[in-house]
Amino acid sequence: MPPIRPKISDEHRRRLLVTRHLLTPETRAATPEQVADAVVALHATDPAGVHLSVAARLATPSVTEAERALYTDRNLVRMLCMRRTMFVVPRALAPAIDASTARTVAARERRNLLKVLTEQLGHDARWLSATERAVLATLVERGEVSAAHLADAVPQLRERIVVAPGKPYESRPRLTSRVLSVLSAEGRIRRGRPLGTWASSQFRWTIAEPHPELPVDRARAELATAYLTAFGPVTTEDLRWWTGWTLTDTRTALTRIDTVDVDLTCGPGHALPAHLEAPATPEPAAVLLPALDPTPMGWRHRDWYLDPAHVPELFDAYGNIGPTLWWNGRIIGGWAQRPDGEIATHLLTDTDIGREARAAIDGETARLTAFFGDIRIRPSLRTPLERRLSAQEGGAAVRRFNAGTAERRHPQR
Template identity: 70%
Template sequence: MTPARPKITAEARRARLGPRHLLTPATRAATPEAVADALVALHATDPATVYLAAAARMGNASVAELERALYEDHSLVRMLCMRRTMFVLPTAFAPVADAAAARAVAVRERAGLAKVIEEQLGFDAQWFAATQEAVLAALAARGEATAAQLADDVPDLKSQIVQAPGKPYEARPRITSRFLGVLAAEGRIRRGRPLGTWASSQFRWTVAEPHPELAADEARAELVARYLDAFGPATTDDVKWWTGWTLTDTRKALARTDAVDVDLDEGPGHALPRQLAAPPDPEPWAALLPGLDPTPMGWRHRDWYLDTGHKAELFDGTGNIGPSVWWNGRIVGGWAQRPDGEIVTHVFADQGREAAAAIEAEAARLTAFFGDVRIRPSFRTPLERRLSA
């Protein structure tokens, strides 16, 4: 008879979540590097998410500490990797993410742009290679440059393509951003300091050191092991979704780890052996997490921490989560920043006095971190729009 798989309940998963993701007061980190390491990577599609996700998990968060890690020590790096999403992750782990995910993404990005510019502009592979070298030479000469400065140095980057021809939303952008995005995806250049505040999406560019070459199969196994360490237990579908891999590659990578099969409320899953023991009772905790925070975006199956009846309020039409309020391992509401800087929260159901006080304290911490900076999430959700009005 086949032995029964260990059962890990939703309650046990929620008990692990706060300490593991550095969300309880006692487990908050001292550095942004520790935050990124604990979560594998921080979502960076919206630049503000990086800062707000780190601030929620640090005892004494500051913009200066994030800027040190990103732009001075370069101990954190911004990369297009898992499921073609922008992340910030520890520089030491970047070669693994590159081999496991980013390399394949970069190949698709280059092929897609090359096809468009050849069909619309007549630029061939020889032009692509020559323009790449011209951009790298311009960056080496300048040390750091904006996209506009690079387009002045390499005028072909000002060439325009047509997107969605004949549609009401037809656009004719320059190829500058996409071309630089390909070079960044390949690890040839990297984003430097933003042009505006820490919430700005416009960056300066610098030449990057290439990542060491790692074997893809080994890198995928290491990435899955790190994912399970941060987010396990998880289903095969969770791993496949988070990485952006095929089902075959996902199963192969899981098989190369020491994960064991377990039963979850949503079906079969995988956990590391040390995750089988019952977790200790965590201290009560509240958190105000930003849109696209890595915790709510860590799993495809979210019923164990999110009431599905609230999904329409918290997510946009393409599955991006907005700002969320958490209490003891569950999403219980949302928040927004108003134009005057006030942080407004909404809780779907009364969670009691202790929760209300903890949420209020987190709102005060967040207000202090923002200071004079005002943001609007890149992906807006129904609840965030209402609260920010």
């Protein structure tokens, strides 16, 4: 008779989530490095998202502290890795992420670039290697410079390719970003400080610091352990989706770490021994997390913290989640910054959340408003709810969450 597997409830998982992901005032971190360690990797597709994910989890939100960790001490490393997505990861974990995921992504990026160069411009691998050497030499000579300055120094980068030929959105960009992306994916260069504010998407470039190379199997086991520590208990599909590995590679990695087979509401799962202990009940807490934050994007199966009925409002057509409003480990709504700087929030639940929750949301909204200051952002991905909330005049579509009253949606006119 097979052994009985421990059952872990959704409530158990939510309590673990809230405390491990630093989503209460009592669990907030002192440094950005502690935040990154807690969630393994910070989504960096939208540059502002890194700062907002960190700020939500810091006891004292600080742009200066985040920039120190990213650009001065370089304890946080920006990498194109899991699911071909840009992340900011702890420096200590970078070798494992490089060997387990980033190398595969980089090889694909190089193949794709060479295909474009050959088909559109008639260039070969030797031409690309010569161009890359010129880029690296320029960075060694000049230090940290912008992409525009690199294109001025290396004329090959100014050649143009055609993207989406024949489509209404056809464009003819320079090669600059494609070549720099490949060099960055391979860990040969890295993004430095942005040209503008912390919300800017334009970065300077510099030579990357090398890190130790790990065997692939060891690296996958190390990354799987880090993921389970932060996100477990999880299903096999959760780990496969989050890493972007094949099912075979995912299963092999799981055999290399000490896990306990458990039953979750969504099916069989894997936990670390520490996950089996009943977690203490955390203090009730609200938090506003940005688009693509690592917490809502941490699992493939999300029903235990997100009502499936709310998915159409919070996700775009490609499966990317927008800004979310949380209460006690559940997503209960969303938020957006309006052009005048106001943070508008919206509840998606019909259940009365109570006075304590409303006060907590008001407090977090004020905290986020103070962090933004004069900075205004426009997310690189737009979800239905975020679009409505960020409208300058929201009266016809929404009523703001304030004065202790949850806003209500009204039919669009």
